[in-house]
Amino acid sequence: MLILAVVAGAGGGTAFVMLRQPAEHAQAAKPLGPPQYIAMDPAFVVNLADADSVKYLQADVQLQTRDPETAAAIALHTPLIRNRLLLLFGQQTSQQLTGRAGKERLQAQALNEVRSVLKSQHAPDKVDALLFTSVVIQ
Structure with missing residues (x-):
């Protein structure tokens, strides 16, 4: 029993x-909401860190999120986000950015920077993607 x-x-x-x-x-x-794309206007234009010549990077960037609170946090902290991205982009060399792999590496680093800024501000950081909609290296 x-x-x-x-x-x-x-x-x-x-x-x-x-x-x-x-x-x-x-x-x-x-349930996930529809994606929101936030353009980081104006385009980023930075001198690259090439020692042997003067080269620059111009990049149009958009951030994707499905979280309305994160979208609001991005809008609020845009100056901090742009500052960190400008510093990151300015550390690159043209050699590092040749080919798809180099651009994808920079894209991943930039996404981490955006999330880091939002976390440091105690803001929602549910950024799904950072997209390059235009990249020019000269």
């Missing part, structure tokens, strides 16, 4: 936990 009671109790407890988890996950997962 004791073994039967223990097995029944364990089965009931397991069923309770298994049935409860999907309900908790459904409440925690909010």
